[in-house]
Amino acid sequence: MENILSEQEVQQLRAETRGTTKTIHFNNAGSSLHPDVVVDTVIDYLYEEAQNGGYETEYTYREELENTYNLIARLINARKDEIAIVENASIGWWLAFNGIDFKPGDEIITCEMEYVTNLIGLLHAKKTLGVEFKVIPNDERGNFRLQALEDAISDRTKLIAVTHIPSTAGSMIPVAEIGRIARKHNILYLLDACQSVGHVPLDVQEIGCDMLAVTGRKYLRAPRGTGFLYVRKEIQDKLKLFFMDGFTTQWVTETDFKPRNDARRFEVYEKSRALTLGLGKAVEYALNIGVERTWQRVQYLASLLREKLKNINGVTVHDFGDELCGIVTFSVDGMEAATVKNKLAEKHINVSVGKAVSTLIYMNKNKLGNIVRASVHYYNTGEEIDILCEVLEELVRVSV
Numbered sequence: 187m188e189n190i191l192s193e194q195e196v197q198q199l200r201a202e203t204r205g206t207t208k209t210i211h212f213n214n215a216g217s218s219l220h221p222d223v224v225v226d227t228v229i230d231y232l233y234e235e236a237q238n239g240g241y242e243t244e245y246t247y248r249e250e251l252e253n254t255y256n257l258i259a260r261l262i263n264a265r266k267d268e269i270a271i272v273e274n275a276s277i278g279w280w281l282a283f284n285g286i287d288f289k290p291g292d293e294i295i296t297c298e299m300e301y302v303t304n305l306i307g308l309l310h311a312k313k314t315l316g317v318e319f320k321v322i323p324n325d326e327r328g329n330f331r332l333q334a335l336e337d338a339i340s341d342r343t344k345l346i347a348v349t350h351i352p353s354t355a356g357s358m359i360p361v362a363e364i365g366r367i368a369r370k371h372n373i374l375y376l377l378d379a380c381q382s383v384g385h386v387p388l389d390v391q392e393i394g395c396d397m398l399a400v401t402g403r404k405y406l407r408a409p410r411g412t413g414f415l416y417v418r419k420e421i422q423d424k425l426k427l428f429f430m431d432g433f434t435t436q437w438v439t440e441t442d443f444k445p446r447n448d449a450r451r452f453e454v455y456e457k458s459r460a461l462t463l464g465l466g467k468a469v470e471y472a473l474n475i476g477v478e479r480t481w482q483r484v485q486y487l488a489s490l491l492r493e494k495l496k497n498i499n500g501v502t503v504h505d506f507g508d509e510l511c512g513i514v515t516f517s518v519d520g521m522e523a524a525t526v527k528n529k530l531a532e533k534h535i536n537v538s539v540g541k542a543v544s545t546l547i548y549m550n551k552n553k554l555g556n557i558v559r560a561s562v563h564y565y566n567t568g569e570e571i572d573i574l575c576e577v578l579e580e581l582v583r584v585s586v
């Protein structure tokens with residue numbers, strides 16, 4: 187994959203992110219460094235609230251706040267009334283999943299890369315509602331098996347729930363092809379796009395999902411505590427609601443009420459307006475650069491890193507599959523992932539520990555314990571990759 191951002195553009199983007207001067211940040215799958223404009227937007231808004239009052243500041247910024255929905259809708263090619271702003275991907279996923287009217291005996295199909303929160307949701311539904319779920323194992327090359335999905339579908343299949351990019355591996359699943367199968371069989375389709383938003387171009391029309399759960403802090407570079415849920419308009423009325431307040435209802439009388447006529451029925455009234463604006467700024471920032479473009483650079487940097495890691499004796503790269511993303515996972519012989527992380531942190535290099543539990547089915551199948559996760563973003567550079575690899579080489583050298 188080509189590096190399509192010019193050196194000058196990368197330097198400009200780095201200059202717009204204070205954190206890049208202090209840290210070599212390869213923990214973008216945990217939480218990215220925010221662009222300065224995102225941080226300043228949040229802080230300035232909080233100052234304004236403190237000076238002028240929360241409701242008054244909201245009124246002043248009502249158009250910008252509203253525009254956050256437009257920006258998110260543009261990012262994923264949805265409609266504004268299909269977007270609910272929520273605190274994180276887990277809440278979004280649970281709101282969508284638990285909104286489905288499951289009956290005992292209904293079946294759900296998932297993938298081996300499913301995130302732990304979602305797996306817990308599936309297990310919980312199995313325990314409490316008597317639904318069953320089937321896991322589609324990847325093939326021997328690490329790719330999702332579309333034919334196995336087709337074969338697993340029965341007249342009891344109610345939902346396909348899968349994770350686009352897993353927490354602890356560099357692979358991806360073919361979400362649009364899965365969507366075509368879901369549509370062909372008229373099955374609901376819930377996609378965890380937590381790691382893929384801002385990372386890979388996402389188009390819910392092309393993917394054909396009914397629900398999509400997203401977090402802000404990862405590849406989107408939005409503040410922590412932000413996320414959103416997409417729910418296709420046609421199915422909004424079919425999902426149960428767990429919580430309602432005066433904002434999420436369209437009207438209420440002493441004897442009845444009606445939920446709002448859009449996805450904001452899944453929200454609650456009280457949330458951080460500062461963070462909502464910050465989320466909007468991060469989306470705008472991503473749109474301005476173009477996720478199609480940054481995705482190419484991420485792939486370029488990730489494959490560069492994988493190649494360099496493979497050349498270090500004592501380092502094993504664990505990413506399987508034909509289509510790989512910006513998450514690079516590896517281990518160092520004889521060293522716990524946490525030790526590697528801590529040693530790198532001493533040199534101001536951030537990586538994270540990919541916990542085996544996060545992608546339990548896949549990690550168990552491949553006999554992987556905790557691994558080191560170095561996730562690259564477009565603002566990382568080849569020089570940073572060289573420094574990471576030099577430090578790792580030194581680590582391996584002194585540990586033998």
Ligand SMILES: Cc1ncc(COP(=O)(O)O)c(C=O)c1O
Pocket residue numbers: 273274275276277301303349351352353378380381400401402413
């Ligand atoms: C694939 C995946 N899905 C869901 C989540 C949960 O996201 P959040 O912590 O925003 O709820 C994560 C978090 O790491 C994740 O990696």
